[in-house]
Amino acid sequence: xxxxxxxxxxxEMLGDRFSRSKSDLDLHGxxxxxFPFLPPEAVVYPETTEEVAKIVRICAAHGVPLTGWxxxxxxxxxxxxxxxxxxxxxxxxxxxxxxxxEDMDVVxxxxxxxxxxxxxxxxxxxxxPVDPGANASLGxxxxxxxxxxxxxxxxxxxxxxxxxxxxxxxxxxxxTGTRARKSAAGYDLTGLFVxxxxxxxxxxxxxxxxxxxxxxxxxxxxxxxxxxPAVDTVIQTIQLGIPMARIExxxxxxxxxxxxxxxxxxxxxxxxMIEFHxxxxxxxxxxxxxxxxxxxxxxxxxxxSSRPEDRTALWTxxxxxxxACLGLRPGATALVTDMCVPISRLAEAVEETxxxxxxxxxxxxxxxxxxxxxFHAILLVEPGNAAELAEAKALAHRMVERALRLGxxxxxxxxxxxxxxxxxxEEHGQAWEVMGQIKRVLDPSALMNxxxxxxxN
Amino acid sequence: xxxxxxxxxxxEMLGDRFSRSKSDLDLHGxxxxxFPFLPPEAVVYPETTEEVAKIVRICAAHGVPLTGWxxxxxxxxxxxxxxxxxxxxxxxxxxxxxxxxEDMDVVxxxxxxxxxxxxxxxxxxxxxPVDPGANASLGxxxxxxxxxxxxxxxxxxxxxxxxxxxxxxxxxxxxTGTRARKSAAGYDLTGLFVxxxxxxxxxxxxxxxxxxxxxxxxxxxxxxxxxxPAVDTVIQTIQLGIPMARIExxxxxxxxxxxxxxxxxxxxxxxxMIEFHxxxxxxxxxxxxxxxxxxxxxxxxxxxSSRPEDRTALWTxxxxxxxACLGLRPGATALVTDMCVPISRLAEAVEETxxxxxxxxxxxxxxxxxxxxxFHAILLVEPGNAAELAEAKALAHRMVERALRLGxxxxxxxxxxxxxxxxxxEEHGQAWEVMGQIKRVLDPSALMNxxxxxxxN
Ligand SMILES: Cc1cc2nc3c(=O)[nH]c(=O)nc-3n(C[C@H](O)[C@H](O)[C@H](O)COP(=O)(O)OP(=O)(O)OC[C@H]3O[C@@H](n4cnc5c(N)ncnc54)[C@H](O)[C@@H]3O)c2cc1C
Ligand SMILES: Cc1cc2nc3c(=O)[nH]c(=O)nc-3n(C[C@H](O)[C@H](O)[C@H](O)COP(=O)(O)OP(=O)(O)OC[C@H]3O[C@@H](n4cnc5c(N)ncnc54)[C@H](O)[C@@H]3O)c2cc1C
Numbered sequence: 038x039x040x041x042x043x044x045x046x047x048x049e050m051l052g053d054r055f056s057r058s059k060s061d062l063d064l065h066g067x068x069x070x071x072f073p074f075l076p077p078e079a080v081v082y083p084e085t086t087e088e089v090a091k092i093v094r095i096c097a098a099h100g101v102p103l104t105g106w107x108x109x110x111x112x113x114x115x116x117x118x119x120x121x122x123x124x125x126x127x128x129x130x131x132x133x134x135x136x137x138x139e140d141m142d143v144v145x146x147x148x149x150x151x152x153x154x155x156x157x158x159x160x161x162x163x164x165x166p167v168d169p170g171a172n173a174s175l176g177x178x179x180x181x182x183x184x185x186x187x188x189x190x191x192x193x194x195x196x197x198x199x200x201x202x203x204x205x206x207x208x209x210x211x212x213t214g215t216r217a218r219k220s221a222a223g224y225d226l227t228g229l230f231v232x233x234x235x236x237x238x239x240x241x242x243x244x245x246x247x248x249x250x251x252x253x254x255x256x257x258x259x260x261x262x263x264x265x266p267a268v269d270t271v272i273q274t275i276q277l278g279i280p281m282a283r284i285e286x287x288x289x290x291x292x293x294x295x296x297x298x299x300x301x302x303x304x305x306x307x308x309x310m311i312e313f314h315x316x317x318x319x320x321x322x323x324x325x326x327x328x329x330x331x332x333x334x335x336x337x338x339x340x341x342s343s344r345p346e347d348r349t350a351l352w353t354x355x356x357x358x359x360x361a362c363l364g365l366r367p368g369a370t371a372l373v374t375d376m377c378v379p380i381s382r383l384a385e386a387v388e389e390t391x392x393x394x395x396x397x398x399x400x401x402x403x404x405x406x407x408x409x410x411x412f413h414a415i416l417l418v419e420p421g422n423a424a425e426l427a428e429a430k431a432l433a434h435r436m437v438e439r440a441l442r443l444g445x446x447x448x449x450x451x452x453x454x455x456x457x458x459x460x461x462x463e464e465h466g467q468a469w470e471v472m473g474q475i476k477r478v479l480d481p482s483a484l485m486n487x488x489x490x491x492x493x494n
Numbered sequence: 495x496x497x498x499x500x501x502x503x504x505x506e507m508l509g510d511r512f513s514r515s516k517s518d519l520d521l522h523g524x525x526x527x528x529f530p531f532l533p534p535e536a537v538v539y540p541e542t543t544e545e546v547a548k549i550v551r552i553c554a555a556h557g558v559p560l561t562g563w564x565x566x567x568x569x570x571x572x573x574x575x576x577x578x579x580x581x582x583x584x585x586x587x588x589x590x591x592x593x594x595x596e597d598m599d600v601v602x603x604x605x606x607x608x609x610x611x612x613x614x615x616x617x618x619x620x621x622x623p624v625d626p627g628a629n630a631s632l633g634x635x636x637x638x639x640x641x642x643x644x645x646x647x648x649x650x651x652x653x654x655x656x657x658x659x660x661x662x663x664x665x666x667x668x669x670t671g672t673r674a675r676k677s678a679a680g681y682d683l684t685g686l687f688v689x690x691x692x693x694x695x696x697x698x699x700x701x702x703x704x705x706x707x708x709x710x711x712x713x714x715x716x717x718x719x720x721x722x723p724a725v726d727t728v729i730q731t732i733q734l735g736i737p738m739a740r741i742e743x744x745x746x747x748x749x750x751x752x753x754x755x756x757x758x759x760x761x762x763x764x765x766x767m768i769e770f771h772x773x774x775x776x777x778x779x780x781x782x783x784x785x786x787x788x789x790x791x792x793x794x795x796x797x798x799s800s801r802p803e804d805r806t807a808l809w810t811x812x813x814x815x816x817x818a819c820l821g822l823r824p825g826a827t828a829l830v831t832d833m834c835v836p837i838s839r840l841a842e843a844v845e846e847t848x849x850x851x852x853x854x855x856x857x858x859x860x861x862x863x864x865x866x867x868x869f870h871a872i873l874l875v876e877p878g879n880a881a882e883l884a885e886a887k888a889l890a891h892r893m894v895e896r897a898l899r900l901g902x903x904x905x906x907x908x909x910x911x912x913x914x915x916x917x918x919x920e921e922h923g924q925a926w927e928v929m930g931q932i933k934r935v936l937d938p939s940a941l942m943n944x945x946x947x948x949x950x951n
Binding site: 137139140141142181182183184188192193195196205209210211212213215216217218219220221222223224225226228229231232233237248249251252272275276277278315316318319322326375377378379380381409410411440444445446447448449450451452453457460461464465466467468469470471472474475477478479490 | 594596597598599638639640641645649650652653662666667668669670672673674675676677678679680681682683685686688689690694705706708709729732733734735772773775776779783832834835836837838866867868897901902903904905906907908909910914917918921922923924925926927928929931932934935936947
């Protein structure tokens with residue numbers, strides 16, 4: 038049978054939850070960064086696991102590719118239907134299915150966003166900590182192994198997904214994991230699907246770990262004259278075992294962006310933004326020890342805010358950093374890099390990157406989740422300016438090479454998508470072939486987000 | 495070519511590191527619990543990754559099965575050469591290759607034991623936290639996804655392995671992971687090999703996370719009249735977010751075993767053994783909050799020990815619990831169970847199990863890592879008494895069914911081996927087939943620890 042038959046069948050099954058409207062195709066063909074417009078042939082909006090399984094079976098029978106769509110906030114063109122076919126939009130599967138406060142876990146549908154989840158949890162005294170800057174879907178976050186500002190304390194999606202329900206390429210529906218906190222029962226399939234970017238199956242349900250809202254929270258910002266002492270502060274804090282809940286680095290250019298976008302009044306210098314969670318006295322003690330380390334490293338302008346509204350303002354500003362940076366060059370498109378290195382190499386990684394960007398013609402503020410050794414440069418290019426895009430790509434390429442040279446990874450949290458596929462072999466060597474073998478045995482016709490992740494793909 | 499040729503080739507290559515001596519075959523045919531004696535046909539003692547790869551290629555060429563051997567302390571017959579072939583003993587690959595104190599990680603060979611590693615780390619102020627009761631090898635611990643008393647704070651092997659070097663069934667040598675703390679670069683192969691029990695490849699190197707030795711440590715023991723209030727104490731402590739480093743439950747029978755084996759003077763009642771790690775004031779505060787919860791739940795005999803020698807005595811006693819329990823019935827063999835449930839179901843799981851054992855004719859002390867919802871019954875049977883073994887297996891079977899009924903897993907930390915293979919389908923449903931697909935694509939001739947883990951196997 039041919040593709041038109043598949044689309045007809047899907048349309049009959051889904052009614053107005055099957056769409057080929059220009060606005061739907063446009064929305065699902067766009068991405069947050071510099072990748073070209075790549076619309077799917079149709080968009081479907083399933084409401085149940087059974088519908089997802091039926092959709093997959095119809096597509097499998099007709100050889101139609103399927104690409105999952107959470108909120109489309111991924112930064113490497115992950116969710117674009119590179120080989121055509123349909124976009125499976127999970128926005129109508131956005132319910133909290135079951136909260137288990139006594140076990141500190143929750144069962145959700147994949148289209149629910151992290152902010153929606155935390156709103157629903159508010160009354161329970163629990164929260165879900167993983168927080169990429171964007172209000173991403175939990176299915177998308179699991180698929181990219183997302184993290185964010187709190188990973189240094191609470192882990193990434195790898196550590197916070199207990200189990201999944203997944204529809205495989207042949208329509209089988211499997212469940213991975215249990216609600217027990219740990220298990221030694223066989224291969225870690227949960228871990229295999231987390232970070233697989235929809236290339237092995239579609240996630241239709243997630244069981245997530247929750248954490249107790251801390252009794253006390255304290256946050257601070259401090260400035261440094263140079264990058265080195267800021268990073269040394271981070272290293273020393275980690276080594277002393279002071280349990281930071283967040284520790285974020287922003288460089289002078291990002292501080293300037295905050296000033297103009299969010300009305301902040303930060304000196305145009307490198308800064309650390311930090312937060313502690315715990316009992317009132319533990320937080321006070323941690324803040325004091327940290328303050329001492331900052332002082333030893335010549336940091337200043339140290340100001341604590343334990344008022345909730347100040348903290349909210351601080352982290353809202355941080356979460357909007359991407360848009361603040363875009364504001365440095367109105368109309369610009371961003372190429373967002375994402376390198377992660379062992380912490381001992383972080384200062385050198387940031388400084389080399391800073392110098393490399395300074396030599397280029399492109400603005401590129403740097404910021405990152407430095408407690409994990411992870412940082413980004415936001416390279417701002419004029420849309421349609423091929424020379425600038427090439428220059429930005431060359432900078433990004435050198436960042437990737439730097440990450441590998443320093444013993445790190447080409448992506449700390451954003452994932453592979455289209456942008457990093459070319460580095461998989463360099464990072465993984467023959468292990469990349471093993472990924473290809475796993476892909477082929479689970480998706481022999483290469484219909485799940487094809488063109489991505491594996492060799493040949 | 496035939497098997498004898500393979501053995502000749504291996505002998506020529508390895509000299510006296512290839513053995514068919516009775517003592518070597520005997521040692522590698524035995525297990526810690528009730529599984530029958532199953533000797534391999536030969537034992538090899540490689541010293542390098544290249545040798546392991548050569549061994550695997552020779553075996554692959556001749557269709558000879560290979561089963562890894564760390565320290566042989568696994569409890570479900572994991573390391574027995576069920577289908578014959580050779581036992582690959584990693585005891586000569588036991589070096590620390592590189593410590594990176596500033597990054598808090600270490601690169602080791604698989605045959606190194608956890609105690610050897612911690613001895614070598616002592617001067618660095620760092621330690622490796624995962625501690626099964628036995629002095630297991632790190633390769634074995636990764637292969638079974640081991641945990642132990644500290645998982646509630648520091649995680650299991652899943653959370654503490656950053657990367658691996660693995661020799662695959664066809665002799666390819668791959669590396670997974672990097673020394674960066676997190677990565678979103680493709681499928682999590684590290685996680686796939688951790689817990690795979692040597693059925694997908696042989697681990698020849700591990701990069702492990704380390705943790706700072708805590709500034710202060712405080713440990714305590716307290717007694718309860720019933721199991722319920724002991725478990726409620728654990729649940730309330732978790733919910734208040736008091737960061738326990740260890741929280742262990744032992745029942746009245748185990749307390750009695752400690753008294754006779756280790757000369758303890760514990761009332762024959764259920765007990766909790768707990769430890770806090772942190773700054774001096776944080777530990778003091780945590781101890782106080784915990785003491786309040788214990789009192790609220792009617793616990794007593796609460797005694798703190800912050801003197802290192804008292805703590806060492808306490809945890810040595812706990813680590814020797816298995817042998818203490820064996821001592822309750824001299825000459826007995828143990829069937830060690832290992833269930834793990836969501837914490838809200840823990841009291842009911844322990845109480846039902848306690849009652850079920852009480853109705854049987856078999857002694858069965860219960861103890862466990864209750865902060866994770868994980869506990870064991872040590873069922874003591876007379877060697878050669880088939881009726882007792884059958885009764886113990888029936889008890890163990892009901893524990894497994896109970897774990898699944900309560901939303902848990904058939905093994906929290908010991909793994910599948912031979913003993914739990916029959917429950918894989920019940921726990922995983924169709925996901926078990928997926929494990930079989932992965933196994934077949936990576937080891938199509940089923941030579942890596944054959945007869946285990948997957949369907950058909
Ligand atoms: C301003 C901004 C800040 C950001 N900050 C961070 C950050 O700090 N940390 C971080 O990790 N990321 C960050 N990101 C990137 C992005 O938010 C994450 O990659 C996020 O995980 C994507 O979620 P999504 O729901 O938008 O997924 P999408 O972009 O819709 O999809 C991502 C991938 O997952 C697949 N997918 C989606 N849903 C499913 C499903 N149910 N089953 C199977 N596959 C599925 C898609 O096919 C695609 O391959 C940021 C992005 C922006 C725009
Ligand atoms: C008294 C006692 C207490 C215990 N307490 C705990 C506990 O608290 N928590 C816990 O998790 N476990 C516990 N165990 C079980 C045991 O210690 C663990 O399963 C441990 O991980 C086994 O390590 P090992 O080196 O002995 O491995 P082995 O028993 O030698 O092997 C285990 C499995 O791994 C494979 N293997 C070994 N080395 C490699 C390698 N390099 N590459 C690939 N495969 C390999 C083997 O083929 C086998 O399948 C306990 C055991 C005893 C005897």
